[in-house]
Amino acid sequence: MKWIAFSLCICAGIANAQPREPFNLNIVPRTDEEIERVATITAPTHDFKQSEQFETRPAGAASVRVRSDSNAFSDFSANISFADELNFKLGNALFRKLWVSSPSSTVASDGLGPLYNARSCQRCHLKDGRGHPPFDENDSHVSMLMNLSHPAPVRPDSDAIKDYITSLPDPIYGSQLQDFATPGHPAEGQFVITTSDIEVTLSDGVIVTLQYPTYAVENLAYGEMHPDTVIAPRIAPQMIGLGMLEAIPAADILAHADPDDANGDGISGRPNWVLSAITRKVELGRFGLKASSPTIFEQSATAFKNDIGISSTVFPDGWGDCSENQTACRAAPDGSTEEHGNVEISDDAMELVNFYARNLGVPLRRDLDDPIVLRGKQVFYESGCVACHRPKFVTNRLMDQDAQSFQLIWPYTDMLLHDMGKGLADGSISGEAQGNEWRTPPLWGIGLTQQVSDHTRFLHDGRARNLLEAILWHGGEGEHAKQRVVDLPTGDREALIKFIESL
Numbered sequence: 066m067k068w069i070a071f072s073l074c075i076c077a078g079i080a081n082a083q084p085r086e087p088f089n090l091n092i093v094p095r096t097d098e099e100i101e102r103v104a105t106i107t108a109p110t111h112d113f114k115q116s117e118q119f120e121t122r123p124a125g126a127a128s129v130r131v132r133s134d135s136n137a138f139s140d141f142s143a144n145i146s147f148a149d150e151l152n153f154k155l156g157n158a159l160f161r162k163l164w165v166s167s168p169s170s171t172v173a174s175d176g177l178g179p180l181y182n183a184r185s186c187q188r189c190h191l192k193d194g195r196g197h198p199p200f201d202e203n204d205s206h207v208s209m210l211m212n213l214s215h216p217a218p219v220r221p222d223s224d225a226i227k228d229y230i231t232s233l234p235d236p237i238y239g240s241q242l243q244d245f246a247t248p249g250h251p252a253e254g255q256f257v258i259t260t261s262d263i264e265v266t267l268s269d270g271v272i273v274t275l276q277y278p279t280y281a282v283e284n285l286a287y288g289e290m291h292p293d294t295v296i297a298p299r300i301a302p303q304m305i306g307l308g309m310l311e312a313i314p315a316a317d318i319l320a321h322a323d324p325d326d327a328n329g330d331g332i333s334g335r336p337n338w339v340l341s342a343i344t345r346k347v348e349l350g351r352f353g354l355k356a357s358s359p360t361i362f363e364q365s366a367t368a369f370k371n372d373i374g375i376s377s378t379v380f381p382d383g384w385g386d387c388s389e390n391q392t393a394c395r396a397a398p399d400g401s402t403e404e405h406g407n408v409e410i411s412d413d414a415m416e417l418v419n420f421y422a423r424n425l426g427v428p429l430r431r432d433l434d435d436p437i438v439l440r441g442k443q444v445f446y447e448s449g450c451v452a453c454h455r456p457k458f459v460t461n462r463l464m465d466q467d468a469q470s471f472q473l474i475w476p477y478t479d480m481l482l483h484d485m486g487k488g489l490a491d492g493s494i495s496g497e498a499q500g501n502e503w504r505t506p507p508l509w510g511i512g513l514t515q516q517v518s519d520h521t522r523f524l525h526d527g528r529a530r531n532l533l534e535a536i537l538w539h540g541g542e543g544e545h546a547k548q549r550v551v552d553l554p555t556g557d558r559e560a561l562i563k564f565i566e567s568l
Contacts, residue, residue, distance in 0.1 A: 486540020
């Protein structure tokens with residue numbers, strides 16, 4: 066398949082975008098009987114005395130065993146074929162591969178940068194887990210990066226797109242601050258983090274001290290940034306279950322959207338409609354912290370371009386994220402070859418990476434029948450957490466993806482954007498997502514973060530040092546649920562955390 070690259074633009078008619086399934090899936094429409102069955106099985110439970118049927122398998126038949134080591138997020142879907150195990154392992158090899166600068170004798174691995182954030186996918190998504198901010202001045206920054214953007218002008222005569230918001234990269238530094246560079250090129254700069262304390266007093270008198278981070282850049286090598294450029298931190302998210310999230314029917318996601326809060330519950334989730342770099346059409350955003358990519362493939366191609374500086378047929382420029390003002394970077398040799406389709410990573414290799422990311426398995430639930438966990442589940446529901454962290458979906462029936470086809474899954478997300486309040490707002494705009502809006506992150510596997518990633522840092526920039534802090538940062542649409550948690554008796558709050566850790 067020939068992928069098509071395009072520069073950022075504003076597309077007329079986006080305000081009237083229609084529901085579309087991911088364009089790379091071969092979907093069999095549901096029968097009326099299946100629609101009824103799905104509605105019944107995905108309805109919220111009201112029985113907290115025992116676990117629900119099938120709840121032990123968060124990714125359905127694709128769920129994987131629970132490892133006791135740091136590889137708990139690195140197993141392939143339990144229901145893929147023996148032949149596909151090889152594709153998974155080849156994709157894993159490409160995910161882990163260290164890229165080198167051009168020109169190089171290793172033709173299959175050159176093309177790094179010239180400006181970059183990491184030399185491989187694995188460097189950010191270590192063990193396929195969650196990144197973290199640097200813990201001290203000697204710690205690596207590699208699993209955290211800074212997005213750069215400023216608002217794009219909207220043509221005043223375009224009424225059809227008046228509700229669409231987009232952004233532009235910094236005119237000099239592009240869409241990310243690259244803090245590494247190949248020999249002969251200066252890195253763009255470094256970011257620094259300072260924190261201040263915010264105290265939250267819980268109902269039992271316990272004081273929780275949150276760390277409010279402030280971000281800046283220094284040692285800029287190519288001049289000053291645009292005065293309106295927003296510096297937006299991002300840590301690498303965990304990789305498990307992505308194929309299942311891609312297979313959730315668009316209609317089921319949109320059914321939970323309530324942008325005007327018509328039901329008056331204070332929750333107004335809405336989809337992020339994004340312009341696809343592959344189809345040049347408006348697609349439903351699913352991936353990224355602001356649901357800025359419609360498919361795993363496109364998200365991966367974007368990461369190769371921006372994070373590593375590797376070109377693909379989606380983004381064929383060999384210089385990665387170098388702007389027009391970085392002339393030496395654009396003039397540098399790249400690793401494009403005719404064998405790879407005149408880019409640095411071929412479509413075949415991209416498909417293997419895509420297969421790998423699609424099939425990273427979700428571990429089985431733990432302790433789900435523990436009385437404390439069951440009480441915590443009830444608190445989770447009664448506190449209103451399920452209004453955004455929707456427990457269950459049934460995936461599309463797919464003709465050529467048995468692993469993800471028609472599975473009951475438990476990701477605990479609605480895949481929608483929500484206003485999370487001023488405290489978490491970073492000012493960055495992505496598609497229709499405004500600075501204070503974030504896609505509800507899936508919670509499956511979250512209790513294994515310490516085991517896999519050797520830390521418990523959460524939220525988009527890792528500011529929360531544990532699950533309780535992550536809850537206490539909720540504002541906006543999450544303010545009511547957060548306050549309910551603050552007001553809980555100690556035992557119920559501890560049960561809530563234990564339930565989330567069991568996911």
